[in-house]
Amino acid sequence: MFLVGIQLGFAQTSKKINLHAQFKKNGLHTTNRIASPLNNEKYKGLELNEQKGEGIVWLQNQNFSQGSIEIDVKGQDVFQKSFLGIAFHGQNDSIYEAVYFRPFNFYAQDSVRRIHAVQYIAHPKFTWEKLRKERNAEFEKAIPNAPDPNGWFHARIEISATEVTVFVEKNPNPVLKVKLLSSFSDGKVGLFVGDNSGGKFANLKIIRLKSW
Template identity: 85%
Template sequence: MRKKILLFLVLVLAIETSSAQKVKKINLHTEIKKNRLHIANRIASPLNDKKYQGLELNEKEGEGIVWLQNQNFSKGSIEIDVKGQDVFQKSFLGIAFHGQNDSIYEAVYFRPFNFYAQDSVRRIHAVQYIAHPKFGWEKLRKERNAEFEKAIPNAPDPNGWFYARIEISATEVAVFIEKNLNPVLHVKRLSPYSDGKVGLFVGDNSGGKFANLKIVRFKS
């Protein structure tokens, strides 16, 4: 009898969990070919790199964003495979979310050239949270140093593909890399916006490669 009750509870939990989530896998390679992306300050090209079907953004001055169409997001998680490069100040790439326009959004991004830097100060600048327009990286580093950017223990190859998962709640953001169970960055959100667009982010003079995007939405 106890086994039947336990099995019932497991099934109920599984049903409740699945009903509380909406999972959307997005093929970026297809999205760009069908012209279903809004691209700001970059040129995006289809990418077919063996198991990584996605897109590539060129290098250019200023920040660049690729917004997905019809993908409003509030709470949940965003998963992505990204590939930067180990070239100083030439590789900033990640995910933008809660976007209102090209200037108002939150983002989590990585600096692969700092993953294994010999300078210990550079290493703690490996992953970053920002909330434009008020809280860019310079302001956060100056006024709240080491709170919104961290090192990545056992960081992946800075020249290779790596997997990232960003979990977003009403008040917090947590960032996970590869199979690590502990977040490499966990911060309080700084934006007043509770929902908005999802996009791919690259920083000043940076390009990047993106693939295997998955959005998991949590119902309120």
């Protein structure tokens, strides 16, 4: 994606963001969650507590339009207690897009639950409930050879002007590729957790594409 973007008149900039350091210098804006630092040698990041409703930790001064967002995340294999991912193009606490994972569905015995492993949403209009009801299985998919639902795994979310494409671990094939549903093409980046869910986040990297 990025080489093509450069050929079409785009340059890219890459930035690694130390979430642990951002927490210490108050570089985060937390909505409906309590964030605490992780001091693991490999995963110096943040942990968000479990709480009713959706929660987001917005990164200050990190607007994003096109490019990719990479992150290591850790949820848990507990039914309806683990929804975590990345929010982007955020305008405020209720208007944003997000890609998130449901680790408890990675290896569910129920084949219907397995296709609910990774999800794209565009709030406030396109919630997961609306998308599942009106365009079932289009904006959420199973993850082939999914990672350990109780362990850390790496995700890369590529965002163009029209599409979002999601990769997990080292799999070269996307686990989700869909058209963007929001009219906003720029906005804030945040760590996202769903209803009654917490999660762990580390090793955030943002690659931005900018036109020449």
